[in-house]
Amino acid sequence: MSSEVDESWQCTYADLGALGAMARQVVCVGDPSQIDPVVTGDVSRWDDSDTAPNLPGPIALQAAHGDAVGVVRLRHTWRLGPGTTALIGPLFYPDLPFTSRRPPEHLTDANGVVLPELAHRAVTVSGGPSDPALVTACAQRARELAGAELVTAEDQRPMSAADIAVVVPHVSQAAAIRALLSDHPDVLVGTANSQQGLERAAVVVLHPLAGYRTTEPFSLDPGRACVMLSRHRAHMSVVLDDASADVLAHTEPCTAHATNTALLAALHRTPAV
Numbered sequence: 001m002s003s004e005v006d007e008s009w010q011c012t013y014a015d016l017g018a019l020g021a022m023a024r025q026v027v028c029v030g031d032p033s034q035i036d037p038v039v040t041g042d043v044s045r046w047d048d049s050d051t052a053p054n055l056p057g058p059i060a061l062q063a064a065h066g067d068a069v070g071v072v073r074l075r076h077t078w079r080l081g082p083g084t085t086a087l088i089g090p091l092f093y094p095d096l097p098f099t100s101r102r103p104p105e106h107l108t109d110a111n112g113v114v115l116p117e118l119a120h121r122a123v124t125v126s127g128g129p130s131d132p133a134l135v136t137a138c139a140q141r142a143r144e145l146a147g148a149e150l151v152t153a154e155d156q157r158p159m160s161a162a163d164i165a166v167v168v169p170h171v172s173q174a175a176a177i178r179a180l181l182s183d184h185p186d187v188l189v190g191t192a193n194s195q196q197g198l199e200r201a202a203v204v205v206l207h208p209l210a211g212y213r214t215t216e217p218f219s220l221d222p223g224r225a226c227v228m229l230s231r232h233r234a235h236m237s238v239v240l241d242d243a244s245a246d247v248l249a250h251t252e253p254c255t256a257h258a259t260n261t262a263l264l265a266a267l268h269r270t271p272a273v
Helices: 013-021 057-068 082-092 132-146 171-180 222-228 244-249 255-268
Strands: 002-005 025-028 105-108 118-123 149-152 156-158 164-168 188-191 200-206 232-241
Touching: 002 013, 013 025, 013 057, 025 057, 082 118, 082 222, 082 255, 105 200, 105 232, 118 132, 118 255, 132 164, 132 171, 132 200, 132 232, 164 171, 171 188, 222 255, 232 255, 244 255
Parallel strands: 002 025, 118 232, 164 188, 164 200, 200 232
Antiparallel strands: 105 149, 149 156
């Protein structure tokens, strides 16, 4: 008997170990470059352990059992388009190259113009991460996308609210955007943690650094950024803070800093909408 654990990088090693009594074989399916399991207890005693019970299950499992754990690396994505694959692959998966095999899918506006796979909207912010300018920009972009057409290899149809998601870093931002979109209740609005594993045809992303004037580990977490930038199939619009590049320029360099700097520069090179 075998047991399959989907989104297994969200499963702690402790929880994964509990499956040992239920199945002779466990198959872990998931993505190693996303958000780690949320653990609220004190785990400081395991800070230096490669097999800590709070670690993502597959990581600790490989550390504990090495070559006894079989690993299959998938070489293609069927969700992300070529533009998104080119964006996130080198930044978040440098040791796991993959290409896009997503079937043709795109959006067109009311005039029949094809929307780019990736786009950004820059906003001037003065009131922190909950600045009305940020949440308003996200809600407005979601409304615009609701008026688009979804084109696939099989058909073409108007976008519905259920085809759209808005992904933000914080619960308070999600609540504010839901209020602004109260007349579109089927638009999925939530944090990166709550939307990990989900997908929609079109997604509006609020950049994790938007509104901040200093950097914190939360806003620089590459896993969170990766989740937010990989929920869409046909189109993604990222709402950016004009000041984020300057904030990063005055941050002490580290691996996460380098990833975020390269990511922000790449997003600014996408078409403005």
